[in-house]
Amino acid sequence: MFALYRLNYHNQYYAAFPDAEQLRQIKKLWLESLADYGVSQLLAGAKRAIEGSEYLPTLNRMHRCCREAAADHGLPPARDAYEEACTAPSPKAAQPWSHAAVYLAGRDSGWFTLANKPEATSWPVFRDHYERYCARVLAGEELTLPPAPALAQAQDRGKPLSDEEQLEQLRQLRRDLAL
Known part of the structure; x- marks a missing residue:
């Protein structure tokens, strides 16, 4: 410089x-x-x-x-990216990330590390990964997020039980558990 x-x-x-x-x-x-x-x-x-x-x-x-x-490339400052990665709920791939570099740096750093290790340990690891992804973006590479995981299809459970059927199942459960 x-x-x-x-x-x-x-x-x-x-x-x-x-x-x-x-x-x-x-x-x-x-x-x-x-x-x-x-x-x-x-x-x-x-x-x-x-x-x-x-x-x-x-x-x-x-x-x-x-x-x-x-x-200019949509990249947040490194500290903001770190905080975003540390506080993102699971599933990580389904979250609305400010930039793909934040997700990828978090993934490469290890979500467990970001969530459970002290900042003195996790911040340098994240920063190194984030800098590498920023360099790629600044060099013109387009980063993409992995596809969001599909939600499991709800099984067809049929029609709801009537009140009487629900009571009968509750009685059967009490008998089975000797309550």
């Missing part, structure tokens, strides 16, 4: 980051602030910033460009 900035904003870049120590501090700050974005999303955001402005982007602008790059 910084290499793209150096190539595109040569003079501004060297004016903004005149020495190696300052550049190291800026990179550390940006790394911490942009940690929720995947590499592909960061690069897409950097390209978006370069295409949309003659000036070196600020950290705030970079956040906006990363969100816009993902939103």
Whole structure:
């Protein structure tokens, strides 16, 4: 990302980051602030910033460009995707997902892991899977959800029993259970 900035904003870049120590501090700050974005999303955001402005982007602008790059493809932010995957009820394939990448990352992370492991364990696993799917989407791939499972056909149980027949079955059940 910084290499793209150096190539595109040569003079501004060297004016903004005149020495190696300052550049190291800026990179550390940006790394911490942009940690929720995947590499592909960061690069897409950097390209978006370069295409949309003659000036070196600020950290705030970079956040906006990363969100816009993902939103152009319908991808929610990674944290929102994680929360959606963790709280989705079963059956998972039948849920209305915000994007197929969320479902696929959740599936690959393991629904049990997302539902039962602490966030410190499940979030990095989910984020890695989600970043891979985001990279594929940003590269132009169209992800699809598996078909929703069909509901079992209700068996024809005939007509409902009359009140008298229901009472007789209840009496038979009591006799069988010695109640």
